[in-house]
Amino acid sequence: MSDKKDRLAIIQFIEMHSLIVECFAMAATRAIGPRAAPFTIALAHWPFVALPQEPLMNTSQAYSRPARLLQIASWIIAIVFALFLDMLGSLVMRDLMFAPHGGPPRVEQFVDRAAVAPLEAQTRDLERQRSALDDKAQTLRLAYDRANTDYRDAQESLRNWIATRTATGDNRNDIELLARTRKLDLLQASVIDWQRRRDTLADQQRALEARGEQLNTQLAQAQAGADARYAAAQRRYELTVFGWRLALTLPILLVAVWLFVKRRKSRYWPFIYGFGLFALCAFFVELVPYLPDFGGYVRVLVGIALTVFAGLYMLRAFQRYVERKRAEMQQSQSERARTVVYEKAIGAYQKKLCPSCDKPWHLGGDQVSFCIHCGLRLFEVCSCGARNFAFFPFCNQCGTHVTHADDHDAGAGQADSAANSAHQ
Structure with missing residues (x-):
């Protein structure tokens, strides 16, 4: 803050x-x-x-x-x-x-x-x-x-x-x-x-x-x-x-x-x-x-x-x-994602800026998922298949909660751990 x-x-x-x-x-x-x-x-x-x-x-x-x-x-x-x-x-x-x-x-x-x-x-x-x-x-x-x-x-x-x-x-x-x-x-x-x-x-x-x-x-x-x-x-x-x-x-x-x-x-x-x-x-x-x-x-x-x-x-x-x-910028994605508040996310999305580094993400195209400047995950795909801004709480198509970037990273880490355990 x-x-x-x-x-x-x-x-x-x-x-x-x-x-x-x-x-x-x-x-x-x-x-x-x-x-x-x-x-x-x-x-x-x-x-x-x-x-x-x-x-x-x-x-x-x-x-x-x-x-x-x-x-x-x-x-x-x-x-x-x-x-x-x-x-x-x-x-x-x-x-x-x-x-x-x-x-x-x-x-x-x-x-x-x-x-x-x-x-x-x-x-x-x-x-x-x-x-x-x-x-x-x-x-x-x-x-x-x-x-x-x-x-x-x-x-x-x-x-x-x-x-x-x-x-x-x-x-x-x-x-x-x-x-x-x-x-x-x-x-x-x-x-x-x-x-x-x-x-x-x-x-x-x-x-x-x-x-x-x-x-x-x-x-x-x-x-x-x-x-x-x-x-x-x-x-x-x-x-x-x-x-x-x-x-x-x-x-x-x-x-x-x-x-x-x-x-x-x-x-x-x-x-x-x-x-x-x-x-x-x-x-x-x-x-x-x-x-x-x-x-x-x-x-x-x-x-x-x-x-x-x-x-x-x-x-x-x-x-x-x-x-x-x-x-x-030296922190991990999950730590940076937790510092983004809702009001800042709204303003950043309207201006097409990354809420972490404040640089324009649309230079990489409208379909980017990560910031091309700092690597922060910006967009998530809901279970219904809709693409949502990662810092908005609800899906714009089905209205359910959207998985956030830090949750996604944590989930991905748990999945990798489970896969390694199963392999062993």
């Missing part, structure tokens, strides 16, 4: 390695992708995965319809169990961001209020002054526009009046000319006064703008210091949360590997397989959106370590299997 366990270990570690590769592929194509994708892949491939070799049914039911239905139901349980564990894990991974100090840091926490508060107060006062000056500038502009309009109208009226006086040759209204000229001078002086006021106000506005730029520079410097402190705190926070998430997912992954190695053939194997799928997805997929800059190295290094571990375990199991096979 030890070689059987080694073969199962090889097969199942190949399965675990393929699951790791699938999770790596899903992580590469999903920054934030369908959470159930790895389980969908596993579900799509479940008929090709070897089941634990301690079935709940006896050997006569190994390939019956109820056993097959139980196999399907067990894998469905494993997949559903993994999905619900993944949902729970995603909620825990999300809520871990609020564990350190109640959540991520905020920029406002790192602003020097003692230095910034006076600057903000001066900025608000400056804004009020600027608003008042803007209103005053608007009023001055309207007054200037009216005065300028009146001056231009008076200037145009005087020009027209002088033109009329020149055309008529009437020089008797010098007093009116002087009055019109004085009025025009007053209007021009008013325009100049309003323009002077506007210029003075513009100077005040420019002074406020300069003061505002100075305050903005000081506020920007204070904000830059706050941003630097916030960036450092955010970095520490991300590392803390990543450490917590890694401390949660990595032990789960290690426990899943241990359960797979030690308990994968137990009666509760669907839950072990489901937990393993959840652990792989949690570490290689769910952890991806929360990785810091160097987090990818952690994930890849753990994947490499798991792959190396699985590969070394598989190679050692294969080496032990080869050594046992080599030792088995």
Whole structure:
């Protein structure tokens, strides 16, 4: 049975390695992708995965319809169990961001209020002054526009009046000319006064703008210091949360590997397989959106370590299997025949392999009786004349018990002994 366990270990570690590769592929194509994708892949491939070799049914039911239905139901349980564990894990991974100090840091926490508060107060006062000056500038502009309009109208009226006086040759209204000229001078002086006021106000506005730029520079410097402190705190926070998430997912992954190695053939194997799928997805997929800059190295290094571990375990199991096979080939046919269990005989017959050396026997033709590689008797002839696989218990024609290879050898030995005795 030890070689059987080694073969199962090889097969199942190949399965675990393929699951790791699938999770790596899903992580590469999903920054934030369908959470159930790895389980969908596993579900799509479940008929090709070897089941634990301690079935709940006896050997006569190994390939019956109820056993097959139980196999399907067990894998469905494993997949559903993994999905619900993944949902729970995603909620825990999300809520871990609020564990350190109640959540991520905020920029406002790192602003020097003692230095910034006076600057903000001066900025608000400056804004009020600027608003008042803007209103005053608007009023001055309207007054200037009216005065300028009146001056231009008076200037145009005087020009027209002088033109009329020149055309008529009437020089008797010098007093009116002087009055019109004085009025025009007053209007021009008013325009100049309003323009002077506007210029003075513009100077005040420019002074406020300069003061505002100075305050903005000081506020920007204070904000830059706050941003630097916030960036450092955010970095520490991300590392803390990543450490917590890694401390949660990595032990789960290690426990899943241990359960797979030690308990994968137990009666509760669907839950072990489901937990393993959840652990792989949690570490290689769910952890991806929360990785810091160097987090990818952690994930890849753990994947490499798991792959190396699985590969070394598989190679050692294969080496032990080869050594046992080599030792088995030194045994007699009867001893080798007794080590062949019924489930292995069924699989070997379906694949046309020798159940002892695992090499194809049909290379010698479909009517062979012995393995052409190791010499093990493979087929027996029943008393009814039907040809049967030597490791099946009943004849396929008459339904009686078939003589096994070891019984045949023993019977042949007894017959030879009896013949020798009779001859003597």
